[in-house]
Amino acid sequence: MSNTSVAAKKPPLFHIVGRGRGQLPFYQAWGIRLGAFALALILNAVFVYLVVGVDPITFYQTMLKGAFGKGFLWPTIKTSAKLLCIAVALAPAFKMRFWNIGAEGQVLVGGIAAAVVMFYFSDLPAVVILLLMMIVSLVAGALWGVIPAFFKAKMNVNETLFTLMMNYIAMNLVNFFYDLWKGPKTALGKINQSTHAGWLSSLWEKRDANGYLIRGEESLFTNSDFWFVVIICVVAVLMYFYLKYTKQGYEIAVVGESSNTARYAGISVKKVILRTMILSGAICGLCGFLVVSAQSNTVSVSMAGGYGFTAIIVAWLSKFNTFTMAGVSVLIVALEQGAAQMANEYNFMGFSVAAADVMIGIMLLFIVGSEFFIHYKVMFRKSSKEVAAV
Amino acid sequence: MTIPNNTAVAFRGVTKTFGEVYANRDVSMDIYKGEILSLLGENGSGKTTLMNMLSGIYCPDAGEIYLDGKPVAIRSPQDAHHLGIGMIHQHFKLVDVFTAAENVLLGVKEKGLLDLSAASEAIRRICATYGFELDPSMKVYDMSVSQKQTLEIVKALYRGANVLVLDEPTAVLTPQETEKLFTVLREMRKDGKTVIIITHKLHEVLAVSDRVAILRKGEYVGAINTCEADEQILTEMMVGQKVELNIERREPVNPVLRLQVKNLSVKGHEGEDVLKNISFELYGGEILGIAGISGCGQKELLESIAGLQHVEQGSSVSYDTPDGKTEELIGKDPKQIKSMGVALSFVPEDRLGMGLVGGMGMVGNMQLRNYTMRKSILAEIKHSRELAQQIREELGVVTPSLNTPVRRLSGGNVQKVLVGREIASAPAVLMTAYAVRGLDIGASYTIYNLLNKQKEKGVAVLFVGEDLDVLVALCDRILVLCDGHVNGIVDGRTTTKEEVGYLMTNLKSEGGTNHE
Numbered sequence: 001m002s003n004t005s006v007a008a009k010k011p012p013l014f015h016i017v018g019r020g021r022g023q024l025p026f027y028q029a030w031g032i033r034l035g036a037f038a039l040a041l042i043l044n045a046v047f048v049y050l051v052v053g054v055d056p057i058t059f060y061q062t063m064l065k066g067a068f069g070k071g072f073l074w075p076t077i078k079t080s081a082k083l084l085c086i087a088v089a090l091a092p093a094f095k096m097r098f099w100n101i102g103a104e105g106q107v108l109v110g111g112i113a114a115a116v117v118m119f120y121f122s123d124l125p126a127v128v129i130l131l132l133m134m135i136v137s138l139v140a141g142a143l144w145g146v147i148p149a150f151f152k153a154k155m156n157v158n159e160t161l162f163t164l165m166m167n168y169i170a171m172n173l174v175n176f177f178y179d180l181w182k183g184p185k186t187a188l189g190k191i192n193q194s195t196h197a198g199w200l201s202s203l204w205e206k207r208d209a210n211g212y213l214i215r216g217e218e219s220l221f222t223n224s225d226f227w228f229v230v231i232i233c234v235v236a237v238l239m240y241f242y243l244k245y246t247k248q249g250y251e252i253a254v255v256g257e258s259s260n261t262a263r264y265a266g267i268s269v270k271k272v273i274l275r276t277m278i279l280s281g282a283i284c285g286l287c288g289f290l291v292v293s294a295q296s297n298t299v300s301v302s303m304a305g306g307y308g309f310t311a312i313i314v315a316w317l318s319k320f321n322t323f324t325m326a327g328v329s330v331l332i333v334a335l336e337q338g339a340a341q342m343a344n345e346y347n348f349m350g351f352s353v354a355a356a357d358v359m360i361g362i363m364l365l366f367i368v369g370s371e372f373f374i375h376y377k378v379m380f381r382k383s384s385k386e387v388a389a390v
Numbered sequence: 391m392t393i394p395n396n397t398a399v400a401f402r403g404v405t406k407t408f409g410e411v412y413a414n415r416d417v418s419m420d421i422y423k424g425e426i427l428s429l430l431g432e433n434g435s436g437k438t439t440l441m442n443m444l445s446g447i448y449c450p451d452a453g454e455i456y457l458d459g460k461p462v463a464i465r466s467p468q469d470a471h472h473l474g475i476g477m478i479h480q481h482f483k484l485v486d487v488f489t490a491a492e493n494v495l496l497g498v499k500e501k502g503l504l505d506l507s508a509a510s511e512a513i514r515r516i517c518a519t520y521g522f523e524l525d526p527s528m529k530v531y532d533m534s535v536s537q538k539q540t541l542e543i544v545k546a547l548y549r550g551a552n553v554l555v556l557d558e559p560t561a562v563l564t565p566q567e568t569e570k571l572f573t574v575l576r577e578m579r580k581d582g583k584t585v586i587i588i589t590h591k592l593h594e595v596l597a598v599s600d601r602v603a604i605l606r607k608g609e610y611v612g613a614i615n616t617c618e619a620d621e622q623i624l625t626e627m628m629v630g631q632k633v634e635l636n637i638e639r640r641e642p643v644n645p646v647l648r649l650q651v652k653n654l655s656v657k658g659h660e661g662e663d664v665l666k667n668i669s670f671e672l673y674g675g676e677i678l679g680i681a682g683i684s685g686c687g688q689k690e691l692l693e694s695i696a697g698l699q700h701v702e703q704g705s706s707v708s709y710d711t712p713d714g715k716t717e718e719l720i721g722k723d724p725k726q727i728k729s730m731g732v733a734l735s736f737v738p739e740d741r742l743g744m745g746l747v748g749g750m751g752m753v754g755n756m757q758l759r760n761y762t763m764r765k766s767i768l769a770e771i772k773h774s775r776e777l778a779q780q781i782r783e784e785l786g787v788v789t790p791s792l793n794t795p796v797r798r799l800s801g802g803n804v805q806k807v808l809v810g811r812e813i814a815s816a817p818a819v820l821m822t823a824y825a826v827r828g829l830d831i832g833a834s835y836t837i838y839n840l841l842n843k844q845k846e847k848g849v850a851v852l853f854v855g856e857d858l859d860v861l862v863a864l865c866d867r868i869l870v871l872c873d874g875h876v877n878g879i880v881d882g883r884t885t886t887k888e889e890v891g892y893l894m895t896n897l898k899s900e901g902g903t904n905h906e
Contacts, residue, residue, distance in 0.1 A: 015449045015465075250761050250769040253754075257747045263698055264736070264744050265758045266725030379451070 014380045029374045036370030040363045047359065048342070052349040059342070066341020067334035076330070076337050078225045081232040082291065084322075084329040086304070086311035088232075088239045089283035091320045092276045094312070095243065097256040098149070102163030104308025105170035106144045106281045108299070110288025112173055113140035115299045118191050118198030118292070119181060126202040133198055134289050141285020142278040144170065149277030153270035167308070174301050190297040200224045200294040224294040231290060235283060236322040243320060252276055284308075317367065335360045393459045398423045398553055398584040399444065401610075404453035406439055413439040416453070417610045419603055421553075426575055426585045428595040428616075430628055431605035437588045438480075440605070441555045445477035446470035457553075468497075476546025477555040482538045484530045491526040494545045509548070516547050520577045536567040543574070553584045560594055572598045592621045604628055637838050637863045639882075640846065645673035647710050648850040649695070649819055655702040656690045656874075664690050666874045672850045674818065677841060679865030679882065680854040681890050687874045688854045689739055692821050695852075696736045697724045709734075712818065735817035737809055739824050739854075745808045748797035752778035752789060752807055755796055759815055781810035785836065802833035809837060813844060820844055821852040826860070838864060858887045872897045 045056035093100040148162035318324035339356025510526035649672040693699035756774035826834040865882040870893035
């Protein structure tokens with residue numbers, strides 16, 4: 001039969017078949033994921049070798065140093081925590097299939113709210129001012145989140161565009177306050193540089209009679225970054241339990257899967273949308289508060305640093321499991337930091353930040369791509385011999 | 391392997407699997423030039439899959455397809471177009487905001503600019519040849535279902551289809567429209583085209599086709615000339631043995647009024663009447679069947695009772711609790727209905743889109759009814775897990791684990807999960823819509839038995855069905871819907887299929903006499 005088929009087109013070289021009802025055992029699935037990760041590492045090494053001629057060993061040594069080496073570890077950890085915090089905030093929204101592209105703006109308004117308290121109520125006691133900052137940040141973030149949710153629930157307005165546009169409003173609010181506050185109180189780029197009012201460190205700092213800072217012994221517990229990370233980890237664990245074990249978490253999952261099923265089960269879809277976006281926005285606001293009080297001590301447009309968008313990838317890639325999110329956050333930030341180190345050391349050879357972005361892109365492509373091969377298999381055309389045998 | 395000369399299409403050893411399930415196994419069959427072939431088979435017998443391989447949507451796992459005696463590889467719908475194969479799917483693939491002519495031109499690769507007027511001219515020519523009625527400048531969103539189908543056929547012909555596959559073309563048509571479609575198909579046969587229609591309506595098969603090919607459980611059983619066939623022969627070939635519906639039916643014991651529906655009216659999106667002044671009573675301990683051609687208000691009726699449907703003023707559904715109180719259900723949402731203590735269970739038509747959460751496992755789906763049981767903020771899970779395990783054992787649900795997403799289960803198992811959950815909540819009223827659609831005989835009987843057991847327990851069962859044999863064999867009374875009206879309530883023990891079928895299609899006038 002095969003000799004008559006010369007004129008006809010050959011069957012396709014391969015076609016893609018769903019794995020259907022049979023799921024891959026978990027070790028095979030992880031095998032595919034690790035394989036993809038290894039392939040990405042190799043491809044990255046080849047890419048860097050071709051671009052700047054750095055051999056793979058030096059390349060990965062530099063990457064590791066930039067990400068986890070002495071003096072680089074804390075920046076990686078605290079940046080990962082920031083990314084994780086936003087991803088945790090987005091998880092309930094995206095699990096509900098509410099496309100919240102506005103995390104960037106929600107973080108910014110949270111930061112603005114914190115800074116407003118810092119700026120205008122700097123005479124309050126340290127604990128009171130910090131609590132007040134936190135509360136207004138939560139409210140501001142929640143408000144920024146619930147506005148698009150309200151219009152979605154009432155009039156089915158597209159939330160993607162709405163949340164995206166809310167970002168620009170938030171950015172310009174930041175610019176507005178930046179101009180408004182130019183003066184001695186914001187000297188040296190930080191608010192309350194002299195009094196540290198509203199700074200997280202003001203909780204444990206001691207001052208002498210003249211108001212001068214007494215340098216105490218430094219420990220983990222007098223490190224703002226440490227508390228920054230701890231608080232975010234606590235939020236992440238709480239979110240894990242919220243999504244997995246509570247009634248509200250269950251409702252989010254049902255609404256995300258099918259709003260019709262939710263109605264059938266007596267779940268008010270509108271209420272769930274509003275409630276979940278209040279939560280999502282509030283955690284973004286909390287992130288803004290944490291960054292302002294523990295890290296930047298001021299607001300700037302780059303405060304969220306684009307992580308409002310990167311966090312979407314983190315949340316989806318982790319299938320909304322906050323523990324996986326922590327791992328993915330560290331991975332992405334480590335790549336960024338390592339690549340930044342590469343750019344730093346090999347700039348003269350042509351390795352730029354842009355090249356670093358290419359590497360991160362390759363890595364993400366392979367990780368996301370591996371999920372495809374977990375759900376589908378590729379069947380190749382049988383060789384002509386086999387066909388003849390049939 | 392020889393291919394007869396006069397074949398338009400020949401399958402040889404074609405096999406297609408989905409996961410471990412064979413959708414088609416070693417199918418070898420011939421389709422001749424210039425004939426109308428009916429492809430007959432029960433739900434899930436692999437008719438559509440086989441035709442999808444012909445139209446390039448699926449690729450066979452093994453075997454070959456021959457067109458005009460030559461082996462071909464159909465890698466995509468585009469390939470199928472080039473080979474002159476056109477398929478009209480059950481769900482139309484049209485762009486709503488485009489006109490008929492624009493839809494016809496979609497995907498056609500021609501050099502130069504789009505020539506809409508030439509396309510319109512070609513459409514008119516095709517319409518004239520075969521007797522279609524279609525306005526090329528009409529937008530799809532203004533079209534009726536039948537017009538959309540016509541457009542799909544014209545689209546296929548415009549692209550030069552010589553082999554035309556129609557998947558369940560009459561499912562959405564009125565009898566008159568069906569007759570018109572058949573006339574057109576006969577015109578196309580006269581023109582030398584090969585027409586394959588997928589269907590499971592025997593009388594249509596006998597009315598329109600030259601030959602009938604039968605699939606059973608993915609395998610090719612054989613073909614028979616229509617002139618030599620009758621309904622009995624076809625049924626036997628289709629199901630393997632003669633169907634003797636042997637559903638147990640006991641007399642209702644001590645029926646008590648449970649649900650009273652009065653003047654229920656529902657309007658559709660366009661303000662048209664979907665349900666008009668529906669009134670009936672449902673008693674505990676009986677199965678009340680609802681018959682009607684598809685889409686004549688069954689869904690809206692059940693959803694109105696369940697609190698999911700907006701109804702018109704004056705509608706009333708009152709529920710008599712076992713302890714003698716009467717509750718009005720209209721104007722309440724499902725949560726309120728539940729909190730009033732109304733034990734209402736509902737197996738909706740759309741199992742995965744409404745009754746179940748496809749992405750969750752059996753446990754998660756049990757939670758749908760139980761998750762609020764605990765007083766704390768935590769969702770209930772222990773009881774749901776036990777219930778899932780119990781249903782899995784008692785109903786024999788085949789699933790790799792209790793947490794495997796139910797979307798991955800077969801249709802019968804999905805239905806067992808849903809019906810099992812709804813029955814487990816100890817309902818006083820149980821509503822089911824197309825409870826056995828897509829299920830094999832064995833699974834169907836499991837469901838009938840479950841419903842009968844509920845009836846014996848004194849549950850009021852509302853059974854919306856499509857198979858008249860089943861309705862007549864299972865139900866104590868049958869309410870026939872026609873065009874949104876109650877067109878009669880008949881006794882299931884004395885009525886006949888013919889009577890119910892007649893009531894489904896011939897609306898009595900307001901005065902109570904029939905239009906003739």
